[in-house]
Amino acid sequence: DWRIGGPNESDQDLVGHFHFSMTDAHKRIVATNDANGRILYLDEKGHKVDVFGGDGEFTKDGPCDATVDAKGNVYVLTCVTGVILVYDARHKLVAQTPESLGSFLASPRFVPDGKAVSLTRDGSFVSLKLTGA
Numbered sequence: 001d002w003r004i005g006g007p008n009e010s011d012q013d014l015v016g017h018f019h020f021s022m023t024d025a026h027k028r029i030v031a032t033n034d035a036n037g038r039i040l041y042l043d044e045k046g047h048k049v050d051v052f053g054g055d056g057e058f059t060k061d062g063p064c065d066a067t068v069d070a071k072g073n074v075y076v077l078t079c080v081t082g083v084i085l086v087y088d089a090r091h092k093l094v095a096q097t098p099e100s101l102g103s104f105l106a107s108p109r110f111v112p113d114g115k116a117v118s119l120t121r122d123g124s125f126v127s128l129k130l131t132g133a
Contacts, residue, residue, distance in 0.1 A: 002046035013038055013051050017063035021107070023104065024068040034062030034079055040090075068108040077105040082121055086112075101126060 005014045016035025023029055028049060029042040037058030037084040039051035053063060058078065065077035072089030082103030086095040097104065101120070108116035108128055 004042070004046050006047075006097050011041055011048065012036060013048060019064050019066075021066045022068065023069060024072070030066050030068055030074075031100055032063035032066050032076070034058070035068050039063060039074060039076060039087075056099070067108045067109065069110055075116075076108040077104055084118070097128075 002051075005016075005018070006060050007015075011014075013033065016033040018040075019027065019032045019121050021030045022031060024041070027044055029041045031042070033040055036054055038053040040048060053076075058076075061078040061080040061083075063076045064079040068073045069075070074087040074089075074091070076085045076087065077083075078085065081093045082089040082105065084097040084104055084107055085093060088094050102124070104126075105119040105121055108118045110116050118126050118128060120126055121133065
């Protein structure tokens with residue numbers, strides 16, 4: 001058992017409003033912190049092992065959800081606009097969902113055969129074709 005964060009936490013990456021997202025292929029917990037605009041990875045013992053974002057990257061539209069595919073690409077849902085931003089395993093922005101697909105409620109969930117699905121704010125299911133990521 002372990003606990004991190006809370007009002008006495010000195011690491012600012014561990015203070016704020018978190019959204020638990022998933023565990024990745026390396027058994028790391030992936031969470032978003034929309035208070036500081038960061039994507040956080042924790043190991044099985046609750047230690048911070050990686051973090052990215054911040055520095056104005058999500059200033060206007062904090063991260064609310066993140067999922068990671070088998071290649072380590074990170075799909076970040078923005079809180080206000082509902083855009084999905086795609087980062088490669090080195091945390092470089094490589095793509096985002098087109099406006100034509102609308103505003104999303106969740107970052108993609110990966111299903112067999114390399115496909116991904118998500119929900120839009122109008123209640124539609126969307127099958128996403130992931131190219132180049």
